[in-house]
Amino acid sequence: MLSIRNLHAEVEGKKILKGINLEVKAGEVHAIMGPNGSGKSSLSSVLAGRESYDVTEGEVLFDGKDLLDMAPEVRAREGxxxxxxxxxxxPGVxxxxxxxxxxxxxxxYRGMPQMEAKEFLKLTKEKQKLVEFEAKLVNRSLNEGFSGGEKKRNEILQLAMLEPKLSILDETDSGLDIDALRIVSNGVNELRNANNAFVLITHYQRLLEYIVPDFVHVLYDGRIVKSGTKELALELEERGYDWIKEEFKTEETAG
Amino acid sequence: MANQVSVPLYLDLLNGFEGWLAMEGSEENESVLQLRQKAFEQFKQLGFPSRKVEDWKYTPVQPFLQEPFEFSPVAVQNAAHAAINLEKAYIDGLEAYKIVLVNGKFQSALSDNNLPAGVTIKPILEAQEEPAFAQYFGKVVNTSKYHFPALNTAFFSDGLFIEVAANTVVDKPFYLVQIYTGNKNLFVQPRNLVVANRSAGITIIESIVSENPESNLFVNTLTEVVVKENAQVNHYLLQTAGKGFRQVNHTEVSQKRDSVYSNYTFSLPGADLLRNNLHVNLDDEHTESHLYGLYLVADRQLTDNHSFVSHLHPNCQSNEVYKGVLLDKGTGVFNGKIFVERDAQKTNAFQQNNNLLLSNTATINSKPQLEIYADDVKCSHGSTVGQLSQEAMFYLKSRGIAEQTARRLLVSAFAFDVTQNIQIPALEEHINNLIIQHIPAEQELVKA
Known part of the structure; x- marks a missing residue:
């Protein structure tokens, strides 16, 4: 579904991503972990098409199409x-x-007719339940005055409504209390199926107790330096990131 | 006599006044004639404002007065036989009493005739025997200070007299469609007087449209509004006139005790020049005033909103929110002054002006002013200029929303602080649609 090949990107001339390779297939959940400043959020920004990032090398294929060539709204419409x-x-929207x-x-974009008002309301209600999203928030201005947890649940509500093929959750767990984390995770688990895929970007292993990934990758200094299964996440939780930094530094020096 | 070498029209007006009065004023009563004479002398002193006049610093009006204009009512009426197109002022779903004026002249054939009891509406020139006319006409506005009101008072022709009887609350809004049209350059000066008597209630929607394919129209409007004890007036102004149209629109309001006056001014792109003066005089205690404004300025247009809220007595509230969207090479001016007299304790006055620049070549001049002589008041004002948030644009686009749709959503959201206060759903929808129509598909956004 998603093929990232040797992706390099920079922001304001500063190299942030230095050769990312990643394959995500339908039905899979990947977790990308790493210390702060390793490039995790930059990767999600580049994939979503944030303008401040310049891709300098590499390619990204999304269902065989050149993702980097698409405007942000087209990427969303493609799934x-x-x-x-x-x-x-x-405020005001x-x-x-x-x-x-x-x-x-x-x-x-997908050649489907506009959704009838009635059908739309039914769908919204159904998806609201999924993330235990209060009905009154739906009529409020977008995210205005929402708590951190409400904002994150709203993201998952949108995810549920738009039914994307590939979802990237950028530190969705950061700052969430345990109830909100449970709600968000349940929502994601409900939405998982054989045809879609998830990339979870996180700093903490805790999220992965709720959403069990098929693969775990460690991002450091703009590169994926280690990949494994969920056991890798447990090891990271136990040992922290320092050993990764050490190991990676050593390799760099040796190389 | 003012120094007006640069405006030939000034001399034409000076030389033409006596003859004009002999022809047009022969039927008028003595007090109106005296008012005209006095205002004429005042205009002679004042002339047309130059940019040296502080209130006109950012709005050079003289370049809009250079062409030879016809200003006799006969010429203006003859010109009105050109196309009359009511479609431009159509508002879907609006239930209202429709009153149509062409070049300021009341058109009974085009207007609704089933007017509600308790409301008097007639052409201003036929209203001189009305007691409310005698009491208030020319007395709300002070022509000695203001160039265009002085000129209007000397030369006005046509316009409306509207009076609502005490305790009459009108069930539907009055929709005043004002069409300006002509096959030559015209200078039109309509004059209105609105009196809402004790505990009366009325909503007036003024819609200003133009139909002038090849000529220029200069409209100098003066409206006096008297809101008496416990009365409520909702006053909407919708300016959608097109190229060649220039207007100075002066509204002078006097509020009595316990009254509420709400003004909503919407200036959409199209006209060369729009200058709105809105003066609200709080002439007794416990009044409430709302001034909402939204201006979109495009092309090379100039839209200027000058407001003045005068707190003269204790315990009055005023609230003002004006928002501007500047496109292309458009120029906007906002000048909002709040004056609080020494006796006006417990005044609550709020003012806010926010501007959104959607082009690198647009200009906004914003000048909020507070002048406070009382010591126990709550007053605040604020002015901002900004661009569309790139972060918000990206968020919307990342959900599949197209660039233009995203921009429209954000501009509508920006306008929301004003549009949400519109009390008539059909009008609110109409104005939201007008806003959206004027947000271009492709435009280089200002880079932050």
Whole structure:
């Protein structure tokens, strides 16, 4: 589904990603872990198409199509979804109107008719339940005055509504209390199926107790330096990131 | 006499006044004629404002007065036989009493005739015998200080007199469609007087449209509004006139005790020049005033909103929110002054002006002013200029929303602080649609 090959990117001339390789297949859940500043969030930004990043080398194929050639909105319509680490507050744009606009633009791109008002409301209600999202929040301005947990649940609500093929969750667990983490994780687990895939970007192993990944990758200094299964996450939790830094430094010096 | 070498029209007006009065004023009562004479002398002193006049510093009006204009009512009325297109002022779903004026002149054939009891509406020139006319006409506005109101008072022709009887609350809004049209350059000066008597309630929606394919229209409007004890007036102004149209629109309001006056001014792109003066005089205690404004300025247009809220007595509240969206090479001016007299204790006055620049070549001049002589008041003002948030744009696009749709959503959201206060759903929807229409598909956004 997603093939990242030798991806290099920089922001304001500073090299951030230095040759990322990653294959994600349908039905899989990948976790990308790493210390702060290793490039985790930059990877999600580059994949979603944030303008401030320049890709200098490499390619990304999404279902065989050149992802980097697409505008951010086209990537979304093709089925890529980024759950933001810090969702933006937009006063004056109602959550429900935003959801309807997004859903219908995606449907139009896929040659589907606009969703009837009744059907849309039914779908919204159903998905709200999934993330235990209070009905009154749906009619409020987008993320305005939401708590951290409400914002993250709103991201998963959008994910549930838009039914992407590939979802990237950028530190969705950071700052969440245990209840919110459980709700968000349940939502994701409900949405997992054989046809979609998830990339979980996280700093903490705790999330992976709730959403069990098929693969765990460690990102350090703009490169994936280690890959494994969920046991790798446990090891990271136990030993921290310092040994990765040490090991990687050693290799660099030796090489 | 003012020094007006640069405006030939000034001399034409000076030389033409006596003849004009002999022809047009023959039927008028003595007090109106005296008012005209006095205002004429004042205009003679004032002339047209130059940029040296502080209130006109950012709005050079003289370049808009250079063409030879016809200003006799006969010429103006003859010109009005050109196309009359009501479609431009159509608002889907609006239930209202429709009153149509062409070049300021009331058109009974185009207007609704089933007017509600308790409301008097007639052409201003036929209202001179009304007691409310005698009491208030020319007395709300002070023409000695203001160039265009002085000129209007000397030369006005046509316009409306509207009076609502005490305790009459009108069930539907009055929709005043004002069409300006002509096959030559015209200078039109309509004059209105609105009186809401004790405990009366009325909503007026003024819609200003133009139909002038090849000529220029200069409209100098003066409206006096009297909101008496415990009365409520909702006053909407919707300016959607097109190229060649220039307007100075002066509204002078007097509020009595316990009254509420709400003004909503929406200036959409199209006209060459729009200058709105909105003066609200709080002439007794316990009044409440709301001033909401939204201006979109595109092309090379100039839209200027000058407001003045005068707190003269204790315990009054005023609230003002004006928002501007500047496109292309458009220029916006906002000048909001709040004046609080020494006796006006317990005043609550709030003012806010926010501007959104959507182009690198647009300009905004924003000047909030507080002048406070009382010591026990709550007053605040603020002015901002910004661009669309790139972060918000990216967030919307990352959900599949197209660039233009995202921009429209954000501009509508920016306008929301103003549009959410519109009390008439059909009008709110209409204005939201107008805003969206004017957000271009492709435009280079200002880089942060």
């Amino acid at each position: 890529l979804f980024l759950a933001f680490q810090y969702p933006v507050e937009i 109602s959550n429900i109107n935003f959801l309807r606009t997004a859903l219908n633009e995606i449907r139009e």
